[in-house]
Amino acid sequence: MEEYKIKSIEEGLTKIEFPEFEKISSQAPVFYNPHMELNRDLSILAIQVFQKEQDREINICDLFGGSGIRGVRYKNEISGVGEVSINDISETANHYEKHNIELNNLEDVEVYNHDASMFLRMKRGEFDVIDIDPFGTPSPFLDSAGYCARRDSLLCVTATDTSALCGTYQEPCIRKYNSKPYKSEYCHETGIRILAGFVALTLSKYAKFIKVKMSHSTEHYMRLYLEIEKGSKRTDESLKNIGYISHCKNCLHRQTSNGLASPIDETCPVCGEKLVHAGPLWLGDIQDGEFIQKMIEEADNKKINTEKDALKLLNKCLVESDAPATYYDVHSICKSLKISAPKFDLILNKLQENGFKAIKTHYNPIGIKTDAGIDDIKNILIKLNEC
Numbered sequence: 001m002e003e004y005k006i007k008s009i010e011e012g013l014t015k016i017e018f019p020e021f022e023k024i025s026s027q028a029p030v031f032y033n034p035h036m037e038l039n040r041d042l043s044i045l046a047i048q049v050f051q052k053e054q055d056r057e058i059n060i061c062d063l064f065g066g067s068g069i070r071g072v073r074y075k076n077e078i079s080g081v082g083e084v085s086i087n088d089i090s091e092t093a094n095h096y097e098k099h100n101i102e103l104n105n106l107e108d109v110e111v112y113n114h115d116a117s118m119f120l121r122m123k124r125g126e127f128d129v130i131d132i133d134p135f136g137t138p139s140p141f142l143d144s145a146g147y148c149a150r151r152d153s154l155l156c157v158t159a160t161d162t163s164a165l166c167g168t169y170q171e172p173c174i175r176k177y178n179s180k181p182y183k184s185e186y187c188h189e190t191g192i193r194i195l196a197g198f199v200a201l202t203l204s205k206y207a208k209f210i211k212v213k214m215s216h217s218t219e220h221y222m223r224l225y226l227e228i229e230k231g232s233k234r235t236d237e238s239l240k241n242i243g244y245i246s247h248c249k250n251c252l253h254r255q256t257s258n259g260l261a262s263p264i265d266e267t268c269p270v271c272g273e274k275l276v277h278a279g280p281l282w283l284g285d286i287q288d289g290e291f292i293q294k295m296i297e298e299a300d301n302k303k304i305n306t307e308k309d310a311l312k313l314l315n316k317c318l319v320e321s322d323a324p325a326t327y328y329d330v331h332s333i334c335k336s337l338k339i340s341a342p343k344f345d346l347i348l349n350k351l352q353e354n355g356f357k358a359i360k361t362h363y364n365p366i367g368i369k370t371d372a373g374i375d376d377i378k379n380i381l382i383k384l385n386e387c
Contacts, residue, residue: 004029011037011069012044012303014076016100018067030096031066031135036158039133039223040070041304042313043156045295046214046225047129048078048302050154052294057082058128063116063141064088068097070131075109077302085127087112087119120144133158139176139198146203151230155210157199160221165191167278182278184247184254185329188217188363189286193325196224196282197242207231209238212284213291216317217363225291241284245326246275252333253374254326256283270374289321316362323359323369328377330366334385341366342384350380 004019009032021028051058059082062071071086086097086109097111112119120130121144130145130153132138138157149155159165164172166188167181174180177198181190192215200210211227243258248268257264260280268275296314304310334341344366351358356372370377 009034011040011305012073012077014069014073014104016067016069016072016096017103018096018100030090030093031064032069035219036133036221038218038306038309038313039158039221040073041302041306041310042214042216042223042295043070043131043225044073044077044302044304045298045310045314046156046291047074047154048080048298049291049294050129050213050225050227051078051080054128054152056080059126060084060129061120061123061127061131062086063119063130063132064134065097065111066093068093068100068111070133071097071109072100072104072106074129074131075106076104082108084109085112085123086110087114087116089113089115116141117144120148124148125150127153129154129156131156135160137161137164137176138195142199142202146199146206146208149203149206149208149228151208151228153228154213155199155224155226155228157195157224157226158221159191159195159223162188162191162217162220162222165194165222167191179280180278182245182247182276184278185332186254186326186363186367188222189326189361190245190278190281192217192222192224192286193245193281193283194278195222196226196284196286197280199224199226200238200242200282201280203228204235204239207235209235211288212282212286213288214295214317215286216313218313238284241282242280243283244277244279245281245283246277248273248275251374252328252336256325258283283325285321287317287321287323289318292318292321313362316360319359320361320369323357323361324371327361327363327367327369328374329364330368330381333374333377334381337378337381339382339385342381346384347380350384351377354380 007020019029065086065088075084167183179194213225250273251271253270358370361367
């Protein structure tokens with residue numbers, strides 16, 4: 001430890017120390033990302049809710065330990081946790097993980113030095129929670145996670161390769177997630193659904209299926225909390241949630257098609273132009289309102305530094321829990337109509353007055369999730385613009 005200048009930080013009830021570094025990168029002596037504190041705070045809430053729902057002691061795997069902040073916080077701040085396993089292939093990271101365990105006077109926290117995928121396969125069935133938070137894509141580790149995950153467990157997955165998932169770079173998304181993205185105004189939701197779909201298809205070979213408890217796209221990353229259950233028949237049924245989103249670049253209509261190999265419309269039913277397709281991806285629910293409500297309530301029991309931002313995000317996700325797939329960017333539609341954008345709340349109110357579901361979305365401050373068709377939305381925007 002003497003060769004580095006040591007930095008000390010506190011998150012929640014936990015204090016850790018690690019080598020100071022100038023830039024957040026995989027080249028840091030020991031990885032710690034301060035911008036992921038919200039991610040870790042939400043994870044504390046999600047795992048605690050999961051533990052209470054299971055009503056038993058749970059064992060947790062922090063697959064990419066880095067400084068140890070995630071695994072140490074899990075043991076220190078979540079009740080009902082048995083053993084926490086912190087893994088990292090870096091021996092320097094292992095040194096600081098052990099130091100931070102001692103710093104917080106914790107027991108039943110073990111440090112391992114293995115390749116991530118090999119570690120999961122060595123520990124098959126031992127974890128109730130597996131947290132995969134890599135630097136970049138989680139794709140290479142999800143097969144081993146599917147092999148390792150036990151029935152009634154929680155899989156937490158972070159992806160920071162949003163440029164691929166959102167369609168800025170199509171080839172990497174096809175290569176890593178076996179899915180074609182499309183860079184639309186709702187590309188961050190599409191990215192979440194591509195990631196969830198890839199997990200579902202990967203786990204299905206082990207007769208395991210997912211229930212998405214919460215998901216969000218924040219800053220540079222996407223995060224999923226997935227309950228894992230087992231059974232070949234129910235896995236087959238779950239895979240009916242795999243499908244495609246088709247988008248019209250001309251009129252901005254979009255539609256979904258369930259089925260991995262089902263026929264997909266090639267032309268837009270609204271304007272007749274050619275549709276572009278994204279997928280395969282997950283078309284099922286990506287927010288569980290009951291689970292998210294419990295996370296909101298659990299925040300009263302925890303000390304989290306990002307509480308204001310965490311609750312703001314959770315409440316937005318809660319509202320989205322009963323919403324249709326995709327959303328509309330108001331400014332994109334108004335630009336296509338060559339009109340000024342009306343006030344956002346006026347649009348929401350007018351859609352609701354006309355009998356449509358219309359809610360805000362955490363993905364975009366000017367995004368609307370609605371079951372209204374594109375022509376209905378355009379007519380409302382034109383009428384509001386005339387007022």
